[in-house]
Amino acid sequence: MNSLSKRRTLPGFTPTLTATLLWLAILVLIPLATLFWTAAQLDASTFWQVVTSPRAVAAYKLTFGVALLAALANGVGGFLLAWVLVRHPFPGRNVVDAMLDIPFALPTAVAGLAFATLCSANGWLGRGLALLGIHAANNRLAIWVVLTYVSLPFVVRTLQPVIEDLGTEADQAAASLGASRWQTFAWVLAPQLLPALLTGMALAFARAVGEYGSVVFVSGNIPYRTEIIPLVILGHLESYHFAEAASVAVVMLLASFMVNGAINLLARWSRRHA
Amino acid sequence: MTITIESITKRFNGYVAVDRVSLTIPDGKLVALLGPSGSGKTTLLRVIAGLEVPDEGAVSMNGVDVTHTPARLRNIGFVFQHYALFKHMTVFDNIAFPLKVRKRSVEEQRALVNDLLKLVRLEGFGQRYPSQLSGGQRQRVALARALAAKPKVMLLDEPFGALDAKVRQELRQWLRRLHQEMSITSLFVTHDQEEALELADRIVVMNHGRVEQEGTPEDLFEHPKTPFVMSFLGDVNIFHGRVEQGQTVIHHDPAAVAPSVTETKAVRAYARPHELDIDRTPRDERSLPAKVRHVNTAGATVKVELLLRDGHTTVQAYLGRERYQELKLQPGEEVYVVPRQLRIFVDEDDEAPTA
Amino acid sequence: MHSAHTPFWVRYLLLLLALAWVGLWILLPVSTVVYGAFANGWGSYLSALADPESVHAFYLTLIAALWSVAINLVFGLAAAWAIAKYQFRGKTLLLSLIDLPFSVSPVIAGLVFVLLFGGQTLAGTWLAAQHIQILYALPAIVIATVFVTFPFVAREVLPVMEAMGTEEEEAALTLGASGWQTFWLITLPGIKWGLLYGVILCTARAFGEFGAVAVVSGRIAMETNTLSLHVEKLYQEYQSQAAFAVASALLVIALLTLVAKSAVEWRLRRALTEIKHAPESV
Numbered sequence: 001m002n003s004l005s006k007r008r009t010l011p012g013f014t015p016t017l018t019a020t021l022l023w024l025a026i027l028v029l030i031p032l033a034t035l036f037w038t039a040a041q042l043d044a045s046t047f048w049q050v051v052t053s054p055r056a057v058a059a060y061k062l063t064f065g066v067a068l069l070a071a072l073a074n075g076v077g078g079f080l081l082a083w084v085l086v087r088h089p090f091p092g093r094n095v096v097d098a099m100l101d102i103p104f105a106l107p108t109a110v111a112g113l114a115f116a117t118l119c120s121a122n123g124w125l126g127r128g129l130a131l132l133g134i135h136a137a138n139n140r141l142a143i144w145v146v147l148t149y150v151s152l153p154f155v156v157r158t159l160q161p162v163i164e165d166l167g168t169e170a171d172q173a174a175a176s177l178g179a180s181r182w183q184t185f186a187w188v189l190a191p192q193l194l195p196a197l198l199t200g201m202a203l204a205f206a207r208a209v210g211e212y213g214s215v216v217f218v219s220g221n222i223p224y225r226t227e228i229i230p231l232v233i234l235g236h237l238e239s240y241h242f243a244e245a246a247s248v249a250v251v252m253l254l255a256s257f258m259v260n261g262a263i264n265l266l267a268r269w270s271r272r273h274a
Numbered sequence: 275m276t277i278t279i280e281s282i283t284k285r286f287n288g289y290v291a292v293d294r295v296s297l298t299i300p301d302g303k304l305v306a307l308l309g310p311s312g313s314g315k316t317t318l319l320r321v322i323a324g325l326e327v328p329d330e331g332a333v334s335m336n337g338v339d340v341t342h343t344p345a346r347l348r349n350i351g352f353v354f355q356h357y358a359l360f361k362h363m364t365v366f367d368n369i370a371f372p373l374k375v376r377k378r379s380v381e382e383q384r385a386l387v388n389d390l391l392k393l394v395r396l397e398g399f400g401q402r403y404p405s406q407l408s409g410g411q412r413q414r415v416a417l418a419r420a421l422a423a424k425p426k427v428m429l430l431d432e433p434f435g436a437l438d439a440k441v442r443q444e445l446r447q448w449l450r451r452l453h454q455e456m457s458i459t460s461l462f463v464t465h466d467q468e469e470a471l472e473l474a475d476r477i478v479v480m481n482h483g484r485v486e487q488e489g490t491p492e493d494l495f496e497h498p499k500t501p502f503v504m505s506f507l508g509d510v511n512i513f514h515g516r517v518e519q520g521q522t523v524i525h526h527d528p529a530a531v532a533p534s535v536t537e538t539k540a541v542r543a544y545a546r547p548h549e550l551d552i553d554r555t556p557r558d559e560r561s562l563p564a565k566v567r568h569v570n571t572a573g574a575t576v577k578v579e580l581l582l583r584d585g586h587t588t589v590q591a592y593l594g595r596e597r598y599q600e601l602k603l604q605p606g607e608e609v610y611v612v613p614r615q616l617r618i619f620v621d622e623d624d625e626a627p628t629a
Numbered sequence: 630m631h632s633a634h635t636p637f638w639v640r641y642l643l644l645l646l647a648l649a650w651v652g653l654w655i656l657l658p659v660s661t662v663v664y665g666a667f668a669n670g671w672g673s674y675l676s677a678l679a680d681p682e683s684v685h686a687f688y689l690t691l692i693a694a695l696w697s698v699a700i701n702l703v704f705g706l707a708a709a710w711a712i713a714k715y716q717f718r719g720k721t722l723l724l725s726l727i728d729l730p731f732s733v734s735p736v737i738a739g740l741v742f743v744l745l746f747g748g749q750t751l752a753g754t755w756l757a758a759q760h761i762q763i764l765y766a767l768p769a770i771v772i773a774t775v776f777v778t779f780p781f782v783a784r785e786v787l788p789v790m791e792a793m794g795t796e797e798e799e800a801a802l803t804l805g806a807s808g809w810q811t812f813w814l815i816t817l818p819g820i821k822w823g824l825l826y827g828v829i830l831c832t833a834r835a836f837g838e839f840g841a842v843a844v845v846s847g848r849i850a851m852e853t854n855t856l857s858l859h860v861e862k863l864y865q866e867y868q869s870q871a872a873f874a875v876a877s878a879l880l881v882i883a884l885l886t887l888v889a890k891s892a893v894e895w896r897l898r899r900a901l902t903e904i905k906h907a908p909e910s911v
Contacts, residue, residue: 104833106879213839
């Protein structure tokens with residue numbers, strides 16, 4: 001590296017890159033390596049037993065299932081919001097647009113508290129749902145509600161620039177060729193927006209899978225029923241089963257990396273279509 | 275300050291930008307680095323400035339090796355192609371920058387900056403920002419800023435490249451005068467041969483990372499050593515021919531190239547348009563039959579476009595107005611072209627001059 | 630930008646649905662917080678905020694956020710400088726490693742530090758021998774927060790630095806400026822909006838982090854309870870109005886962040902277009 005830096009005339013390459021790598025190693029790589037190392041303390045069959053225990057499996061299903069439902073809900077709602085914000089200006093649009101960042105900015109504990117209260121038996125939402133015979137508190141519906149909330153901005157923010165770039169020329173051209181509005185939408189607009197929509201949904205999914213803060217307020221944390229993966233990990237940790245906690249964490253981490261890989265592929269696809 | 279460059283090589287990811295260049299920039303001279311884009315001239319300038327470290331070779335200033343001296347200690351003034359003015363600073367602060375980093379007193383800064391603003395004729399512009407200036411004004415701010423540190427050498431990268439023709443002309447003359455007054459050793463990069471010929475005391479022509487030729491403008495214009503220099507420094511006409519018994523013969527009639535003549539060398543003969551004369555009758559064996567295609571009488575010289583008898587070689591001849599008045603050429607007329615001077619270069623690719 | 634052929638009723642229906650969606654997911658929880666905070670009037674609202682535990686939690690959160698922002702500021706600038714200003718092999722890999730913390734669930738982020746410092750590893754044993762307390766104390770809170778906010782500054786500064794190029798810095802060097810002078814006088818003013826934007830995002834996240842901090846802090850009242858953790862503690866203790874009062878403080882911070890973010894975002898976008906469309910010939 002020294003001979004390299006001698007060839008660079010702008011000073012600072014060696015110190016900044018060294019600092020970056022050192023910092024990255026101390027803060028990210030060594031801790032993550034510790035996680036894998038701790039999980040490796042278990043022999044293969046015990047590891048398998050831990051990560052496929054009925055309680056863990058129930059948590060995987062719940063976490064990924066509800067996160068998927070939240071991503072789907074955001075696919076619909078986010079598309080609608082992005083479309084209206086770009087295509088149908090209305091007074092106060094900027095305020096609504098800025099408000100969409102609230103789930104990013106507002107601490108998840110605050111959102112958890114608010115939704116826990118809203119969904120409780122005498123909360124504003126809970127009362128309404130109770131009339132329909134649905135009990136929102138401490139069940140999966142409440143988890144879906146908070147996960148949809150925390151991942152709300154992703155689809156909108158991914159779609160907005162794409163719809164802006166699209167302009168109105170393509171659909172006006174289609175309309176001038178005699179296509180009906182639905183035909184225009186299905187054949188001209190939807191195919192161009194699909195990659196960005198899927199990218200946004202994947203981002204929302206990734207965010208929802210990892211969420212912890214708001215879920216603990218609303219879920220009641222009942223094993224097999226409303227226990228998400230982070231809670232299973234914490235359960236092991238609180239009983240000092242470090243290797244077991246690390247094992248489940250490794251499974252979840254690998255799943256997150258896979259989702260991330262998929263997002264990168266989607267993003268590349270979406271750029272190609274842009 | 276005399277700059278000596280010894281066998282400098284600079285590569286970028288395997289691409290050789292500067293290839294074993296050796297050069298001396300004499301003290302107090304204004305020297306042009308002339309070449310097409312990609313010829314390595316800007317890289318060489320940046321090596322001299324200390325903005326690039328060469329892979330091989332050495333740069334010395336007044337005999338002191340500065341190859342590994344950082345740019346800030348070389349005492350050079352560098353003017354960037356797009357000026358690189360500090361956008362967030364006023365004109366005053368831009369020019370004061372080299373003084374500020376040298377911790378000069380505020381009074382000294384103010385006095386010198388005001389002098390420089392006067393020198394570049396921008397009095398009263400001190401409090402403007404670069405975005406509020408025209409291209410020519412920015413260029414002059416960049417010059418003033420580079421001069422503020424009292425450099426021993428000025429390096430200018432395409433100093434007029436981004437300006438329109440009229441401003442460029444004015445700035446050239448101004449720079450020429452400025453150099454005469456201050457006589458700082460200066461080196462500027464350009465791809466414009468006219469600019470190099472007009473401004474420079476000496477010209478270094480570069481091509482493919484190498485120096486093709488170096489010398490005074492007259493030298494290069496009158497005695498080019500390579501076809502590249504010949505054609506880069508002005509308009510040329512190219513005639514194909516061959517050397518027979520120590521004499522150059524130009525044949526444009528394909529039939530005249532006898533297949534039996536194998537030991538002769540294929541050559542190209544170059545003549546500038548003003549070195550061609552036109553006659554109605556053949557003067558001697560060098561006269562080439564041609565047909566007048568087009569005559570442009572607008573301008574100081576009359577430009578005549580001719581087609582040689584081979585049917586596809588087009589030739590440009592510039593005639594003085596008097597000569598044109600004598601001839602009264604009309605398009606379509608059959609005439610003879612006589613090159614007063616020819617520079618002969620052996621065909622590098624040894625391609626037989628069949629066409 | 631109107632879709633000219635969209636009938637009125639469709640347009641209004643879409644607008645209505647969109648506003649309902651925003652109302653349900655955003656206005657409803659926000660107004661619940663405000664309503665809950667003042668459910669028992671101003672007096673109990675203020676006393677909930679002035680409660681020593683709340684004050685301490687606020688103080689702790691502020692300190693932790695300041696530390697993590699400062700640390701990530703230095704790191705982010707160094708990383709952005711190395712990546713934006715030079716060409717070297719492995720750049721893409723370095724970038725994805727910097728992004729890595731974003732794809733780690735907060736609870737796992739906390740867990741890795743419990744494992745690292747928790748006494749089962751070399752690091753943990755050594756720290757225990759030196760009597761250095763990291764876990765269940767401020768250092769662990771800061772480290773966990775730095776982890777979850779790791780990419781923000783680098784990610785926001787990087788594109789601005791790349792857009793700036795190196796010409797102004799090179800000019801400063803030829804004019805006699807040292808590396809530090811160049812950085813302070815040329816680079817920093819050029820990237821200030823991107824830097825500020827990254828700092829705002831980093832601050833917001835640092836203030837609100839729950840999962841990672843919950844795992845490493847030990848949640849000791851008056852010692853390692855941050856604002857977010859304090860909200861949950863109050864909620865678990867059925868002190869609903871106090872929980873909402875503390876939550877409303879976080880809400881105010883979040884709204885201030887959003888305002889600052891919008892303002893800076895506007896300046897940043899303008900700065901970037903200025904760089905991109907810098908008139909090169911006039």
